[in-house]
Amino acid sequence: MDNPAARAIVRPMTQDTDLLITGGGLNGAALALAAARAGLTATVIDAAPLPAHRDPDFDGRxxxxxxxxxxxxxxxxxxxxxxxxxxxxxxxxxxxxxxxxxxxxxxxxxxxxxxxxxxxxxxxxDRYLRRVLLDALAGSDRVTHLPGRKVVSQATEGARARVTLDDGTALSGRLLVGADGKRSGTAQRARIRRTGWRxxxxxxxxxxxxxxxxxxxxxxxxxxxxxxxxxxxxxxxxxxxxxxxxxxxxxxxxxxxxxxxxxxxxxxxxxxxxxxxxxxxxxxxxELSLANAFVADRLALVGDAAHAMHPIAGQGLNAGLRDVAALAHVLAEARQRGEDIGARDVLGRYQSWRRFDVATLAAATDVFNRLFSSDNPLLRAGRDLGMKLVQAFPEARRGFVREAAGLTGELPELMRG
Structure with missing residues (x-):
């Protein structure tokens, strides 16, 4: 069905782009802007209609x-x-x-x-962050935003990833990125399975x-x-x-x-x-849910499409934005070297960078949740002793603060001081 609101605000669509991004949420929008900063073009295919994104009322998120x-x-x-x-x-x-x-x-x-x-x-x-991202998408001449549209099929043909939308539009790009959540249709169509539990x-x-x-x-x-x-x-x-x-x-x-x-x-x-x-x-x-692979032929996953974990550490969106920053970093370097940004070896650098960090974070949140979601007296005594020991050592506390601040490990260029 035609969407007059989308037609009114979206620039004329190009059929070919550097990045095709499925999912117009926070991670998808941030990736499009990071790619544009690196000199790449991006098309964001967003299942949500624009009015749903621009609600000015506070909804609690x-x-x-x-x-x-x-x-x-x-x-x-x-x-x-x-x-x-x-x-x-x-x-x-x-x-x-x-x-x-x-x-x-x-x-x-x-x-x-x-x-x-x-x-x-x-x-x-959420209302402020989403609005700022949408305004930036609309203001970038390297980004095309398609609200109210869904991908119904995808394929890889030579040096291009191709998708078909629910209105029959065909798009192609050098790389397809799934930013479409933990039930990612992009990952499912690429036959990428997930491992995890409720x-x-x-x-x-x-x-x-x-x-x-x-x-x-x-x-x-x-x-x-x-x-x-x-x-x-x-x-x-x-x-x-x-x-x-x-x-x-x-x-x-x-x-x-x-x-x-x-x-x-x-x-x-x-x-x-x-x-x-x-x-x-x-x-x-x-639930804990990790994609068995973060990349496939001319395809990469970011955010919940790659991983979903317990909110115990409040790192869900931060982990997704770190995916975005790492992928943008890898793609920018590949572009500077004259490499094909969708090539498997280029995408392998992104997967190598993020998969271990994500698995480590997921394991930590899983252990903490299981350890602390119990009233067993022995577990309570052990974890309280552990917290007292951490509290007693300034360097241990400092390490936790740096971890919470997202300052540990190899940082992508966008996250460096």
Whole structure:
């Protein structure tokens, strides 16, 4: 069906491009802009219609952007449009708690002052980040954005990847990139299988308003049913990422708002005063899911299309943006050398760079979730002792802060200081 809104804002479409990107979410849009910065052209095929992306109302979704991700947005010229809407995270407090005594048992305290680079991260609402990305796509003469369109078939023919859209349009490019989520049609059509498992937990996501200021402090509370993150937003508001066992989560999500808050309050505690909902509520199943390969013939995967993991460390979007930065880095270097950006050896560099890092992060989140989502007295005593030991050694704390800030390992050019 024709989309008048899309037709009104999209430039005349070229049939051939450097990158064909399926998925117009945050990772797909960021990759298109990173590719454009490297002198490449990109076409973003976006299943969502444009009005859905540009809703100005706050819907409760927010992201904890690590310092490395913030650097990337600055390099892409996007941060100026986000800075006034961002909340710096000055401190992370980690607690091993029980319902009703959420704030009572402090285990770890990580402060941004322990590193020289500045705040370890920034909280940004989805509505602002998405809008800035869309405006940048519309303003780039190297990017074509096709909202309200879906890929129905794909193939590789010689030095080109080809796709057909649901309106019959045929497009070709030197590289096809799947940024279309953990149920990636791009990966499925390339017969890339996934390995993983469900956790038996559901993530409950919302935003709350509270009486007392949060002072830029983020809280990670480990409860027997799963972790609860309280992440500071601008003003007296915080983002909640609350993991519960599936049956309990389904029952909580079905409650009216007032009853939902009644269940949340004893888990949350009263250290920020009274709380109220400040946006919509979401629920999604938690799982570990890794693509068995990040690349195929003239194809690469980024973000959730390549990996999905437990939100315990808040690294989902950051891991996706690191994929984007690494792929853009590899493609820019290949272009400078005169190489074919879609060649298997070029894409192999991207896979070698990211696959080990992602597997390590996924394993760490898996272990932490299993270790802390238990009220076993022996496990509780062991993990509390471990947290006390980390807290006692400044270099260990500094290492955790640098990891949370996205400053460890080999950094892509877009994420370097």
């Amino acid at each position: 927010s992201y904890a952007l690590a310092l490395g991700s913030v650097r990337m947005l600055k390099r892409l010229g996007l941060w100026e449009g986000l800075a006034d809407h961002a909340q710096a995270m000055s401190e992370i407090r980690v607690s091993d708690g029980r319902v009703g005594v959420a704030e009572a048992v402090l285990g770890l305290d990580f402060q941004s002052a322990e590193i020289e680079e500045g705040p370890m991260g920034q909280m940004v609402e 956790y038996g937990q559901t993530g409950l996501v919302c935003a709350i308003a509270h009486e007392k200021p949060h002072e830029g402090v983020a809280h990670q509370l480990f409860l027997p049913a799963g972790p609860l993150a309280i992440l500071p937003l601008t003003g007296n508001r915080s983002s909640i990422v609350w993991s519960e066992r599936e049956a309990q989560a389904a029952a909580v999500q079905a409650l009216p708002d007032a009853d939902y808050l009644t269940v949340l309050r004893p888990r949350f505690g009263d250290f920020l005063g009274d709380i109220s909902l400040a946006g919509a509520r979401y629920a999604y199943p938690l």
